[in-house]
Structure formats: structure tokens, C-alpha cells
Amino acid sequence: MEPMLEGLALLADPFNIFLIFVGVFVGVMVGALPGLSSPMAVALLLPFTITLEPVPAIAMMAALYCAGTFGGSITAILINAPGAPPAAATALDGYPMAKRGEAGRALGLAAVSSISGGIFSLVIFLLAAPTLAKVALSFRPPEYFALAVFALSMLASISGKSSLRNLIAGAVGVLIGTMGIHLTTGVERFTFDLPELTEGIEFVPVLIGLFAVAELLKQSQTLNVAYERVTSVVIRLPSREDLRKVRGTILRSSGIGTFIGILPAEGATVAAIMGYNEARRWSKNKDEFGTGTPEGIAGPEAANNAATGGAMVPTLALGIPGSATTAIILAALIMHGFRPGPFLMKETPEFVYAIFGAMLVANFMFLAIGLAGAKIFSRITLIPRALLWPIVFTFSMIGSYALGNSIFDVWVTLVAGIIGFLMLRHGFGTAPLVMGLILGKLVEESLSQSMIMFDNNWLKFFESPIVVLFFALTLLGLFWPAGVRVHAMISARSGRRAGDANTAK
Amino acid sequence: MLPTRDRTGPAPDQDPKSAADSSLVHRTDLVLTAIILAGCGALYYMTTTFEEVSLLLAQNISPEFFPRLLLWLIVVLAVFLPVEHRFLEKGRQGLDKGRRERIKAKTVVTAGLLGGTVASMPWLGTYFSMILVCLLLPLLWGERRLKVVLPFAILFPTAVALLFTQVLRVYFEPGIVGPVFH
Numbered sequence: 137m138e139p140m141l142e143g144l145a146l147l148a149d150p151f152n153i154f155l156i157f158v159g160v161f162v163g164v165m166v167g168a169l170p171g172l173s174s175p176m177a178v179a180l181l182l183p184f185t186i187t188l189e190p191v192p193a194i195a196m197m198a199a200l201y202c203a204g205t206f207g208g209s210i211t212a213i214l215i216n217a218p219g220a221p222p223a224a225a226t227a228l229d230g231y232p233m234a235k236r237g238e239a240g241r242a243l244g245l246a247a248v249s250s251i252s253g254g255i256f257s258l259v260i261f262l263l264a265a266p267t268l269a270k271v272a273l274s275f276r277p278p279e280y281f282a283l284a285v286f287a288l289s290m291l292a293s294i295s296g297k298s299s300l301r302n303l304i305a306g307a308v309g310v311l312i313g314t315m316g317i318h319l320t321t322g323v324e325r326f327t328f329d330l331p332e333l334t335e336g337i338e339f340v341p342v343l344i345g346l347f348a349v350a351e352l353l354k355q356s357q358t359l360n361v362a363y364e365r366v367t368s369v370v371i372r373l374p375s376r377e378d379l380r381k382v383r384g385t386i387l388r389s390s391g392i393g394t395f396i397g398i399l400p401a402e403g404a405t406v407a408a409i410m411g412y413n414e415a416r417r418w419s420k421n422k423d424e425f426g427t428g429t430p431e432g433i434a435g436p437e438a439a440n441n442a443a444t445g446g447a448m449v450p451t452l453a454l455g456i457p458g459s460a461t462t463a464i465i466l467a468a469l470i471m472h473g474f475r476p477g478p479f480l481m482k483e484t485p486e487f488v489y490a491i492f493g494a495m496l497v498a499n500f501m502f503l504a505i506g507l508a509g510a511k512i513f514s515r516i517t518l519i520p521r522a523l524l525w526p527i528v529f530t531f532s533m534i535g536s537y538a539l540g541n542s543i544f545d546v547w548v549t550l551v552a553g554i555i556g557f558l559m560l561r562h563g564f565g566t567a568p569l570v571m572g573l574i575l576g577k578l579v580e581e582s583l584s585q586s587m588i589m590f591d592n593n594w595l596k597f598f599e600s601p602i603v604v605l606f607f608a609l610t611l612l613g614l615f616w617p618a619g620v621r622v623h624a625m626i627s628a629r630s631g632r633r634a635g636d637a638n639t640a641k
Numbered sequence: 642m643l644p645t646r647d648r649t650g651p652a653p654d655q656d657p658k659s660a661a662d663s664s665l666v667h668r669t670d671l672v673l674t675a676i677i678l679a680g681c682g683a684l685y686y687m688t689t690t691f692e693e694v695s696l697l698l699a700q701n702i703s704p705e706f707f708p709r710l711l712l713w714l715i716v717v718l719a720v721f722l723p724v725e726h727r728f729l730e731k732g733r734q735g736l737d738k739g740r741r742e743r744i745k746a747k748t749v750v751t752a753g754l755l756g757g758t759v760a761s762m763p764w765l766g767t768y769f770s771m772i773l774v775c776l777l778l779p780l781l782w783g784e785r786r787l788k789v790v791l792p793f794a795i796l797f798p799t800a801v802a803l804l805f806t807q808v809l810r811v812y813f814e815p816g817i818v819g820p821v822f823h
């Protein structure tokens with residue numbers, strides 16, 4: 137109980153509360169602007185938090201993360217352009233409801249579902265993180281290696297065009313992580329004779345490039361896209377009737393979202409899609425989905441916000457990112473001198489509780505900001521893109537430069553941005569690459585340590601039941617989606633053949 | 642008897658799009674695979690140039706072991722790329738959605754402008770590089786209202802420079818022309 141009170145006391149500083157407010161405000165704004173996303177905003181914010189104390193720095197990022205997920209729903213509902221990918225499912229019913237003249241009702245439903253999902257997941261975070269950390273304290277390098285491999289295998293099922301491409305991007309991320317001096321032998325690897333690469337590649341410039349510059353280049357392809365917008369919005373809280381209709385959906389989606397969030401690598405987008413699908417599956421009015429039903433808004437919104445709290449569980453308790461944004465928060469923790477994982481819970485539990493408190497406060501703040509400022513946020517899409525994106529590039533440039541006062545880092549950002557743009561074009565997600573990059577060191581170090589422990593005998597990995605469990609989950613994660621697809625294809629083909637045979641008769 | 646299909650192309654009543662969908666290999670992805678394989682080959686060659694260390698020092702884990710393992714993994718995965726569309730629910734169309742349109746000249750010029758801005762940083766300094774990008778990028782992207790662009794290109798970088806140098810104490814590259822204005 138004492139660490140929890142200490143953690144909350146850390147937050148009581150008015151400056152910290154102010155920074156959380158800034159995080160929430162920026163988060164809602166960034167979430168609402170199509171093209172800008174919370175991973176991008178957190179990546180851009182990261183270099184400027186070096187001068188801050190760790191608690192306000194991480195609290196601000198966590199607040200931005202929560203608020204950014206909600207912010208996406210504003211533009212999803214009002215202009216049918218999800219500000220962030222997790223809000224894509226919200227647009228399916230939110231926009232039709234707004235077009236019916238009930239934009240305020242839709243936004244109110246989104247806000248209440250989001251906060252419910254967010255708080256639900258934080259309660260689970262509070263219960264699960266210490267327990268998980270206690271279990272993880274018994275992990276040795278082989279268990280960590282198996283856990284990291286499992287986390288990477290989960291990239292196969294995160295949203296995107298294809299599992300195969302996500303896995304390749306993840307592997308490339310891990311490969312990039314091998315650049316620089318090899319810790320065991322001191323041999324330089326892939327440094328291309330550049331002294332700046334001797335210590336490996338800096339995370340932050342790569343993250344900024346992949347999330348900000350790549351998106352900027354993507355936007356330059358779609359400058360002529362115009363949005364149809366629903367104006368004059370006054371957000372209103374859901375009626376008792378609406379709440380009665382959606383309470384089951386909110387509870388179910390909150391559970392789904394939290395579970396998906398806890399799974400390594402799976403983020404709010406997958407949670408939102410599953411939340412929407414499950415809301416439809418359990419609904420008595422399935423036919424109304426897509427026409428502006430309250431359950432169609434509550435399902436994805438509760439799930440995507442619940443995923444934010446869920447994603448913090450493996451990030452803080454295991455040091456394995458739960459989503460792209462938490463991967464960046466993980467990098468921030470490392471930058472501030474923390475060792476994410478079970479030791480973080482053991483050595484500085486008050487810090488973890490401070491982050492929990494910040495996320496809780498952020499949930500209430502975005503409800504207030506959403507209620508008071510939905511009209512303003514719906515208008516920020518009026519900012520011409522020709523002015524918005526130079527601002528993003530300016531921050532990218534300063535952010536990557538400020539980290540080490542090195543122009544080389546700005547070049548890294550630019551190159552990462554161009555590569556990211558090409559990757560996105562060909563269906564390779566940038567989030568899997570970031571996950572690979574963040575997990576790369578852990579994978580290699582734990583593998584090396586395990587092999588030394590096992591005297592180069594691979595078979596000894598299978599002596600640990602935890603390792604076997606993670607490897608089994610890895611195989612399941614890799615082959616289950618492919619298996620389902622192949623099964624569906626075979627069924628469809630045999631169905632077609634049977635149909636052809638009947639026609640021939 | 643089941644209808645037979647002309648092997649040289651789609652049947653007259655067959656949509657060419659669906660014919661492309663049913664082709665075994667996706668050409669763009671085939672090129673992509675070739676690029677990935679060539680990259681992996683080059684990197685694999687680089688691993689052969691790593692400094693050699695005794696196995697005793699490396700404790701049986703040589704520095705090239707893990708990168709090679711990853712390169713092999715990427716190669717194995719990449720080999721399936723050209724036929725991947727056949728196993729996807731949305732097929733070829735789902736994969737091609739983002740790349741059907743050619744990369745626009747504006748995108749290439751934007752990338753060039755960003756590169757030029759970064760290249761100019763050591764000479765112009767951070768502040769003037771910000772002004773450069775805030776002036777040229779809106780113009781390139783079609784913003785023609787000079788009374789909006791000019792104040793934006795001056796006021797925004799100035800505000801950012803003041804905030805970061807005075808409040809957040811971030812060091813800005815002065816560049817060659819920087820000291821003149823100090």
C-alpha cells in the first residue's frame with residue numbers, strides 16, 4: 137500500500153499534473169488529426185523529456201498514449217477519417233450516427249466507452265503487473281529468450297496487410313539491433329566504417345523517422361483528398377437508455393481489449409477490431425451494425441482504450457512492449473536509466489504506481505477535454521496539411537538532433553523515414569520493425585547467455601517448462617492464422633468442386 | 642466435362658483482373674523478393690568480413706552467428722512473398738491497394754527537399770533550416786497564400802527556437818551564418 141501512496145504522491149506535484157494535462161491535450165489533438173498518431177507523437181516527445189524527471193516524463197507520455205487513442209474517435213465520427221488506426225472500427229457506426237444528426241450522441245458514447253475501457257484495464261494493470269513481475273523474477277535467460285521469441289511471433293497477428301510481411305519487418309528490426317559492437321567479443325558489426333554506428337543505432341531517430349517522416353511522405357501522395365465533415369457539434373453524455381443498451385458491450389470489450397493489450401505486440405487496433413466484431417456477434421440487432429448503432433461505437437472504443445492499460449502490463453512487468461507506443465515508452469524508460477521488467481516493480485514500485493495514477497488521471501482529463509472541446513477538436517482538421525506537416529518535420533528534425541547534438545541522427549531519421557515510406561507502400565508495417573528493434577538486444581543477449589549456460593546444447597532449452605510453453609505458444613501464434621486460412625481455402629475449393637459436379641450432372 | 646481454359650490468357654468472358662488474381666506469382670513481390678535476397682546476400686557477405694575471434698573469447702557464440710541466423714530467417718520468409726497473395730483473404734488487391742498508384746513526383750521532390758534541408762543544417766544552422774523547410778514545403782504542397790506562408794515560415798521557427806533554446810535548453814546548430822545573427 138505504501139509504494140502506491142508514494143507513487144500517487146509523486147503525481148500530486150502541480151507541475152506533474154500540468155504535464156499530464158499537456159500530454160492529454162496533445163494526445164487528443166494528435167489523435168484527432170488524420171495521419172498523426174500517438175506512436176508518432178510519443179516518439180517526437182521523447183527527446184524533449186530528457187531534461188525532465190522520469191516520473192513527469194513517462195507520465196506525460198502515458199497520458200498522451202491514453203488520450204491519443206480516444207482522440208482518434210473524434211474525426212472517425214465527424215469526418216469518417218479515423219485520426220488513428222484504432223479508431224477505424226469506430227467510424228463504421230460513428231459516422232452514420234453523426235450523419236443522422238446525432239454527432240454529439242456518438243461522441244458522448246465514444247467518450248464514456250473509452251473511459252470505462254481505460255479504467256477497467258488500469259484495475260487489471262494494478263492487479264496483474266505485480267503478480268506477473270513476481271513470476272518473471274524467476275525467469276533466467278532461456279525463459280527470457282523464449283518470451284522474446286513469443287513476443288516477436290505475435291507480430292504475425294498484429295494488424296496490417298500480411299503476417300508474413302510483419303514477421304519480415306520484425307526480423308529486419310532485430311537485425312538493425314545487431315549493428316555496433318558485439319558485447320561478448322567487442323567485434324564491430326555492420327558499422328559501414330561510420331564511427332557514429334560503433335555503439336549501434338540510436339532508437340529514437342529511427343522511431344521518429346519511421347512514424348513521422350514516413351507518414352509525411354505518405355501524406356504527400358494524397359494531398360488532393362478532401363474530407364466531408366459534420367459541423368456544429370455539441371458532445372452530450374449518453375442517455376440512461378443508451379447506457380443500458382451498451383453496458384454489456386462495454387464490459388465485454390473492456391475485457392477483450394485488456395487481454396489483447398497484455399499480449400506482447402498486440403495493440404489497440406487489433407483490440408478495436410475484435411471489440412467491434414464481438415459487439416456485433418453478441419448483439420440482438422446485428423443488422424443495425426454499420427447504420428449507426430450505439431453498440432458499434434461502444435465496442436471498439438471500450439476495447440481500444442482498454443488495450444492501452446493492458447499494453448502497459450508486459451511493458452513494465454516484463455520489459456516486453458505491448459504495442460508500438462509502449463515500445464517507445466520502453467525506450468524512454470531505458471533512456472531515463474530504468475531497467476524495464478520485474479526489477480522495475482521490485483526496486484521502484486512507486487514509479488510504476490505513479491504511471492498508473494497518471495493514466496487514471498488522463499482518462500478523466502480526456503473525458504473533460506472531450507466534453508468541453510469536441511467542437512474545437514473537430515475543427516483542427518481544418519489546419520491545412522501544407523502547414524501541419526512542416527511542423528511535424530521541424531519537430532522531427534529538432535527531436536532527433538537534440539538527443540545527441542548530432543546531425544548524423546537527423547540523417548538517420550530521414551533515411552528511416554524514406555525506408556518506412558517504401559515499407560508501408562509494400563505492406564510492411566513500421567510497428568513490427570520498431571518492436572524488433574526494441575526486442576533485438578534482449579533476444580540476442582538472452583540467446584547468447586542461454587547458449588553459454590547450456591554449453592551450446594540447444595536441446596537443453598526444452599528442459600524448462602516455461603520455455604516449452606512459450607515455444608508452443610509461438611508455434612500456435614505463427615501457424616494458427618495460416619492454418620485457419622488454408623482450411624478456409626480448402627473448404628471453399630471443395631465446396632466449389634461439389635457445386636461444379638452438381639452443375640455438370 | 643469441365644470447361645477448359647486457354648493457357649495463353651484469360652478466357653473471353655473472364656475478367657482480366659481476376660485472371661491476374663489467380664496467377665501463381667505476384668510480379669511486384671517477385672522483384673521485392675529479389676531485392677530482399679540481394680540485400681541479405683550483401684549483408685551475409687559482410688558477416689564474413691567481421692573480425693575473427695577465438696571461440697574461447699566468443700564463448701562459442703561468434704559475432705556473426707546471430708546476424709546470420711536472422712538473415713537466413715528473412716530469406717526463408719521472403720521466398721514466400723511472391724505467392725503470398727494466394728493465401729490472403731483480399732488476395733492481390735489487398736496487397737496492391739497502397740502501391741497501385743505510382744510514387745508521385747511531388748513525393749520524390751518532398752524527399753529531396755527534406756534531404757536538402759538536413760544537408761543544409763551544418764551551414765545554415767538549425768534555425769534557418771527550419772525556416773527553409775517551413776517556407777518551401779507549403780509552397781511545394783500547393784499552399785499559394787503568401788500572406789499565410791511567410792508569417793508561418795518566420796514565426797513558427799522563431800517560436801520553436803526560443804522555446805527550445807531558452808526554456809528546454811536544447812543546443813541548436815548555429816551553422817556558418819549563425820554567428821552573424823548572434
